[in-house]
Amino acid sequence: MGGVLIDTVRTGNSRVKRIVYPVGFRWSQNMKPLIGTELCQHAHVGFLASGHLRIQYADGVIEDFIAPQVVAIAPGHDGWVAGDEAAVLIQFDFEGETVERLGLHR
Numbered sequence: 001m002g003g004v005l006i007d008t009v010r011t012g013n014s015r016v017k018r019i020v021y022p023v024g025f026r027w028s029q030n031m032k033p034l035i036g037t038e039l040c041q042h043a044h045v046g047f048l049a050s051g052h053l054r055i056q057y058a059d060g061v062i063e064d065f066i067a068p069q070v071v072a073i074a075p076g077h078d079g080w081v082a083g084d085e086a087a088v089l090i091q092f093d094f095e096g097e098t099v100e101r102l103g104l105h106r
Helices: 094-104
Strands: 007-012 013-021 044-050 051-056 062-066 069-073 077-081 088-093
Touching: 051 088, 062 069
Parallel strands: none
Antiparallel strands: 007 013, 013 088, 044 069, 044 088, 051 062, 051 077
16 A cells, blocks of 8 residues: 555554555655545554654654664654665554554644
8 A cells, every 4th residue: 555565463452563665655645645634643653673764743843763763653643764765664553542552642
């Protein structure tokens, strides 16, 4: 979807995902037309294994995540791959309960 590759494994009531964001990916360009929201409304918690992700929230705050780095991204953001290397994120989530269970409010 949107050029993103996702491998998912269920572990009890959670999921572990390997997400590969290609060079040039930007959520607002690649996913917004498919999803229909202004910003990504998912929380992302995990480990950035390679690449560089830049996140911008609705209030203009920008966060950079450069591998290898632990990642915690709250809902309500745009995000893109910065640089010339795909970004590989190992993500843990609890489907619709991720924000509440992990307290990721902005």
